[in-house]
Amino acid sequence: MITIKNVSKVYGKIQALQSIDLSIPDGVCYGLVGPNGAGKSTLMKILAGIVKDYNGSLNFSKKNTSLGYVPQDICLEETLSAFANINFYGKIYGLKGQKLAHRVKAVFDEIGLTDRAKSKVKTFSGGMKRRLNIGCALLHEPDIVIMDEPTVGVDPQSRRHIFQLIHSLKKQGKTIIYASHYMEEIETLCDHVAFIDNGKLIEQGSVTELLSRYAKPEVFIKGDIPRAWLGTEQTVQHKDGGWILATPNPLETLADLATRCKKQNIIPVQLSLMQPRLEDVFFSLTGTALRDNAS
Numbered sequence: 001m002i003t004i005k006n007v008s009k010v011y012g013k014i015q016a017l018q019s020i021d022l023s024i025p026d027g028v029c030y031g032l033v034g035p036n037g038a039g040k041s042t043l044m045k046i047l048a049g050i051v052k053d054y055n056g057s058l059n060f061s062k063k064n065t066s067l068g069y070v071p072q073d074i075c076l077e078e079t080l081s082a083f084a085n086i087n088f089y090g091k092i093y094g095l096k097g098q099k100l101a102h103r104v105k106a107v108f109d110e111i112g113l114t115d116r117a118k119s120k121v122k123t124f125s126g127g128m129k130r131r132l133n134i135g136c137a138l139l140h141e142p143d144i145v146i147m148d149e150p151t152v153g154v155d156p157q158s159r160r161h162i163f164q165l166i167h168s169l170k171k172q173g174k175t176i177i178y179a180s181h182y183m184e185e186i187e188t189l190c191d192h193v194a195f196i197d198n199g200k201l202i203e204q205g206s207v208t209e210l211l212s213r214y215a216k217p218e219v220f221i222k223g224d225i226p227r228a229w230l231g232t233e234q235t236v237q238h239k240d241g242g243w244i245l246a247t248p249n250p251l252e253t254l255a256d257l258a259t260r261c262k263k264q265n266i267i268p269v270q271l272s273l274m275q276p277r278l279e280d281v282f283f284s285l286t287g288t289a290l291r292d293n294a295s
């Protein structure tokens with residue numbers, strides 16, 4: 001367990017973090033979500049021991065916890081080969097000899113770049129550089145992997161690869177702390193999430209718990225259905241050629257619509273529950289969509 005207590009950080013006049021309290025259980029993938037400038041990177045740098053002049057306290061319940069940190073900005077020497085870069089980081093993490101050679105090989109396999117090990121980094125695509133950047137943090141088999149927006153600017157193939165890698169790290173029981181402003185990624189990868197906005201912790205909890213607490217499913221109906229048919233008491237929004245109905249009782253509304261369709265011999269193209277999204281949770285907490293602020 002990582003316990004973050006009352007952590008604050010100022011850069012000159014900028015309050016980057018304000019009284020953050022968080023507990024991160026072992027073995028989970030923990031998402032940090034917030035718009036640009038929210039304070040995610042600062043918190044990660046504090047966790048990684050890069051930013052040291054902060055207020056508050058940080059406690060790792062396990063003694064001698066090892067950390068791997070994947071920075072937001074790619075930190076590789078472009079004129080050297082992928083192998084030379086990985087080897088360099090391995091040495092920084094204290095590996096040598098057979099152990100270093102074994103881990104370098106294993107990491108190249110994990111990031112799917114074995115056949116490009118001898119190529120210079122400057123010949124790599126953005127996605128390949130990201131994968132190599134991640135690999136550099138895994139050489140010493142850390143207990144905790146901190147990843148700061150590791151999929152920014154990557155192609156779909158590399159993104160898939162990064163996701164597989166994270167699933168594999170989860171299976172190995174690693175704790176992963178993952179910052180992103182892509183909600184879909186957090187929903188796919190993370191068990192827990194903390195929303196940060198303007199340096200403040202807005203809310204945190206398990207993804208399932210937050211979804212059920214803040215966002216209700218909606219009902220979607222699509223077909224030859226005029227707005228008036230849905231009645232005036234419903235909050236209705238037109239989307240993707242159909243209607244989204246916000247309702248406190250989604251199952252009842254669904255059943256009611258099905259009954260009415262049957263009675264009137266209307267066959268909708270689609271009649272379904274729309275699952276709530278983390279984006280909706282963020283919106284209900286802050287009144288803004290994450291992407292309004294994100295790049």
Ligand SMILES: Nc1ncnc2c1ncn2[C@@H]1O[C@H](COP(=O)(O)OP(=O)(O)OP(=O)(O)O)[C@@H](O)[C@H]1O
Nearest residue numbers: 011014016034035036037038039040041042043072
């Ligand atoms: N070294 C620094 N010097 C001065 N201000 C900084 C420094 N690092 C971050 N900040 C400021 O602190 C605030 C939080 O920045 P931080 O990078 O932690 O946010 P973030 O949520 O990671 O944003 P992004 O998604 O854009 O990386 C911002 O206002 C930023 O401009």
